[in-house]
Amino acid sequence: MRIPDDIAVLGVDNDETICRLSEPNLSSLNQNIEQGGYDVAQLIDRIIRDPATPREDVMVMPTHIVTRQSTDIYANGDQHIAEVLKYIHENIREKISVDELVALVPLSRRLLETRFKKSMGTSIYDYIIQTRIEKVAQFLCEGMSVSEAALELGFSDIKNLSRMFRQLRGMTPSEYRRHVLHPER
Template structure:
């Protein structure tokens, strides 16, 4: 039986989902693992040495935790205790980290907003925190590569403050200064929630409307935070439970063979869950905005260009020209890309290929497979198998 100490913030869904993954692994291998949860206050009040003393008294095999990079984590190894760091501020080089491709998460956020027609982008996070810095980098570089005319702004808090603490007045002033409509990606759901609070702080007519003025996207898809927010927050989902499963598997391998390489565990971003905070299709051209809104609201149906022409007072040729200039792609290709992305999202959510095809109105699965391969480099079945592999 493995004895695991978990030193983290259990008010966050990220930690709870890691714990679920660890429990799932223990169940899968038929072992009764002991999981002891420790509050971060022990580390903050008494220091890392107190955590080590507790681990020794409880005969812990491993400690998973949020550690400061000044913590002497090598002391665990000297006492025969496996140590794994949950992403906190910076990655460790001497012990495995539970981390992720954060640049990719930022890239996914930027692409999501770009498809909605935004031309103004911003990022809100915390400086010198690895997951915030790398998400901002991926977001910023993707925005700049998409179109040189797109604008980008960032507000990053100082790490001397607690991650949950923020200056409301500074945030409100920054939000009011941004060109509108603007798409903001926050480094996580807590920071996205700060934005929704700040938007309600404006005096009188100074309040900022979500999503009309500001569209907000978080990361982690913490259901409690996302649904507590008004309006409800859209968020980038990550396969956190699988990360917990992989951590448990790594610990089990090390316990069986101490020579096992200490490798980082990567928590993969999967898809974006759209809620009210990004439920808008922005474009300076009101006719293109109307067309975008119609496409996304009716994506499960077969949409023709002629159908879109009827929505706006433009000829087919003029609509196609203005759409291509605004979105950088043809109407047909945009609809196809959006449909394929929706299929991928449904597959991530557990649908079979045939169920996703029916949901999106594809009558020919072979044709869907061909188009999906062109967009994603693999068939829907291969994509679904890869998702299942990551989950299990």
């Protein structure tokens, strides 16, 4: 099987060395290890203060997926949709129009949109927006500012970006960045 053409592969722990040495580079769940450390320290403090404190598991929840080549496109049985997905992911930093995508495959616009929606469960336009917002979230998790992430992805209007981000993520990009980078606050 070819990765990511036939199957997408996602790892855990986001160990940069392992992820970058894999061919193709491995996408991975990023876990909030720092917050887990704080939670363990609080548990240890409670146990030291009161040895009768019940022991409990400390859960470290994932914060986001760090997308690399192993999931850049989703495994898709429709080769035309796979080609469109690949183009979207390779060119996500550019403005992509549906007409550009129609030119890639031997399908009419209507047929492409119908097959895409059936395969992906969303419209092409919404998929592009969701993918761009996911990329913004990834950049924010990597420490970029909102304006840097917006610039990197060609968003000319930060207010529009914030509105779309809030619709999809339930918070503004600044709130998301603060939440991911400083969860204890």
